[in-house]
Each structure stands twice: as C-alpha cells, then as structure tokens.
Amino acid sequence: MKKLAEILVCFLHPIAVILIWLNLIVRPELSGSQKIVWGILSLIPVVPFVYVLTGGELW
Numbered sequence: 001m002k003k004l005a006e007i008l009v010c011f012l013h014p015i016a017v018i019l020i021w022l023n024l025i026v027r028p029e030l031s032g033s034q035k036i037v038w039g040i041l042s043l044i045p046v047v048p049f050v051y052v053l054t055g056g057e058l059w
Contacts, residue, residue, distance in 0.1 A: 017042050 020042040024035045 013045050 021039055024030065024038055027035070030038070
C-alpha cells in the first residue's frame with residue numbers, strides 16, 4: 001500500500017506543480033517576488049500540500 005501511495009504521489013506532484021504555477025500567474029494580490037518564492041517552493045513535494053491547504057495565504 002505504501003508503494004502505491006508513493007507511485008501516486010510521483011504522478012500527482014508534477015501535475016500539482018503545474019497547476020500551482022498556472023494559479024500564480026493569474027493572482028494579482030501576490031507580488032512578483034512572492035510568486036517566484038511560491039513557484040520555487042512548489043518543487044518541494046510537501047509545499048504543494050501546504051499551498052492547497054492554506055490557499056496561498058501564508059503572506
């Protein structure tokens with residue numbers, strides 16, 4: 001079961017990163033530096049989950 005979850009995460013993480021990047025492009029309330037930081041941090045597997053759970057409201 002753990003391997004199945006790891007494989008699922010391997011496929012879902014790149015999709016999540018692309019969706020985060022697309023979302024960051026259209027968010028006017030974030031500054032350019034905030035968008036860059038979120039974009040870079042979204043490459044770390046845990047960060048997309050934090051981004052989704054907080055709705056990008058950490059700043």
